[in-house]
Amino acid sequence: MSPFMKHHLFWPLCVLAALLLFNLCYSPDFFSITIHDGHLYGSLIDILNFGAPLILVAIGMTLVVATKGIDLSVGSIVAISGAIACLRISSGADQNSMGLILGSVLLAVLLSLVLGAWNGLLVSGAGIQPIIATLILMVAGRGIAQLITGGQIITVTSSNYAYIGSGSLAALPFSIFVVALVLMIALLLTRRTALGLFIESVGCNPAASSMSGIRAHWVILSVYVFCGVCAGIAGLLLSSNVSSADGNNAGLWYELDAILAVVIGGTSLNGGRFYLTGTVIGALIIQTLTTTIYMIGVPPEITLVVKAFVVLAVCLIQSDAFRAAIAARWKSRHYPAEKEMGRHVS
Amino acid sequence: MSTQMPILQMTGIHKRFPGVKALTDVKLRLYPGEVHALMGENGAGKSTLIKVLTGVYSIDEGLVEMDGTPVSIHSPQDSQAAGISTVYQEVNLCPNLSVAENIFIGREPRRFGCIQWKEMNLRAAELLTERMNLHIDVTLPLHSYSVAVQQLVAIARALNISAKVLILDEPTSSLDQNEVDQLFRIMRKLQQEGLSILFVTHFLDQMYEISDRVTILRGGELVGEYMAKELSRLDLVLKMIGKELHLLEELPVLAAEDQHSLGDELIRAEGLGRKGGIEPFDLSIRKGEVVGLAGLLGSGRTEAARLFFGADKPDFGQVTLPASGGGVHSPREAIGRRIAFCSENRKTEGIIGDLTVRENIILALQAKDGMFRTISRKRQEELAGEYIRMLNINPPSPDQLIKNLSGGNQQKVLLARWLLTEPQLFILDEPTRGIDIGAKAEIQKLVLTLSRQGMSFLFISSELEEVLRVSDRIAILRDRRKVKEISEKDMSQQQIMQAIAGG
Structure with missing residues (x-):
């Protein structure tokens, strides 16, 4: 294998390229981008725009997974954050007031930070297994979101708030800039400071890390906090995009898509090495897949089945063992007798 | 013996890993009813050969025959299925299951799909009494027994799989002398029953005590196969380490060098103790002094070291550093006071397996500096390169994953990690366990050199010779209690043995 093929982004990029190519063949104008009123329109832009919340959640999830943890509560945090922001804005006298919107956004982010810290404390302080610890908030969080919205869908009529999730900056969706900013912060924190090394070290071997003087508890707490904040921002994007908050359905099953994106991106659930850019590509693959399925008109009742098969294929392509098995089969396909001989020789 | 057919014969075995030739044209023959030792330095290829034989790794090239087929x-x-059973160095059983379950797991006696517990317990007890001379309650969980018993249970399990060849991978590394004797009695019994045993060990004495023949590997190649009786100790060592004999010869000279002057008191433990670990003891270490801790396994050596580093919370007493006036309550605080600790559990408390050698080396320094004072990539490479050269770490590539290195080289990486933090006190808990003679000598030499430059050491080892060689003063522990302190002038193996044995 060439060093090029060994790069951790090789297979995710291949899959993404294959999906895009399929779309291009299916509908030739898939790549076309047009400009209306200074906004760019097109399927690719849509993928980036609609994929933004998932990318955000997946970035946070990557760091949690790197510490050998998992955060199931992100979907609920998405719902809570959107609900609290929309509730505050909808109760304001002037829903377009900048002060009110900034205050609401800040409140939602702070709340998700607290929720992330709750997860982190359960995991690192109380020593509960991550899957159980975050399951608590996954279940309870849906309830909290519904309490906030009073079981209704809260709608807001605020063009300023809607800008976050559906506005444009320099002809591109504003959400892309939000994602880019969070990704930059994550990359800077993990690759320009030693935090990335500490996270990987704690994920590989927490006991040895503590003995080397790393504050393993703090590292674990901080990744859950970061993950919570990412989910909170994703909740703002989602609710602002549709100008409403739905405690029941906002961010439903996001945790699973996010975990999938992390794994497709090359980060192992066993902790240790993590790849933020891989995760972003993984999330884009999932979003492209969803878009594709809608576009080619798969009947809604089998959408999930089709998605599952594609995901299965993606995972198999990425598995070294599977590729090796296929390659071995391919090599020996013309010489069945050689296999027979091999049994006696070695 | 040579007229007989070998039961197991491996010829022309090759195994490559990316960038490393682990085995080159290696041969191994095992005759029925013999104990055959497999020896060699770390990185000689012993583990690889065993993993190849047990199917953990696949063979690149070569032939394995059982009974001529x-x-x-x-x-x-x-x-x-071929009749080869293995007991690994770290016992690979389930500590929470009962002894009987551990023996029969996967092959439980069943009737109509239900496990027959009575039958299973009966047969397990029978197996242990008959073949192992071990009379224990097989319904208790495995973890309620000592490591030695666990080892015997592992062997019983291996034998129960109708084995013709039994591989014991360093079975004695965590056993005390009595337990070793017990194991050897059983090995002899099994040998008489016609079983062939492949015995991997680092201990020369044990090799001579039990083995008929010995195969020696070096650097992934076969050095030769010898009758144990006809091979002198010196020859054995020479064949194992090749040309590096001068390292061993140099050591006594260094140790016998003039008494170096010791500085002021650096650290003091007063009434330091922990329930179930070690009874309260006093110990002080001066600047530039090497204090050895001697005692049998389980005498409280490790427990004492962990208290010095703050890795465990003491129930009694405290550690103080008279010069700075502070104490030690956690590893972080210890590191802040420039104390370093190399744990005896290299795998679980030492290396970060999936990170590179470079990252493992700078880890403690980076943790000490904090996340925002990042060591630049360039500086990391400089530091790693410097220590790889200084400590002779092999392979000398900083971007290799540490889990791919041999035990001795992993240990050197850990030493590098701590030396980088410039400790004033370096606690070494079994720094040379499970590593080859060459690396051992290098580590001992390093301790002597650094102590002359003013670094203090707390040095723990099961090997008395080693403790004697490096220490200025030796504290002796027995049954979790400090019983004696001996200073250099009246140190002798005799003296210390008496103190350890008690009476």
């Missing part, structure tokens, strides 16, 4: 081994199941 070629067998192909691609998985541990193939290996078991």
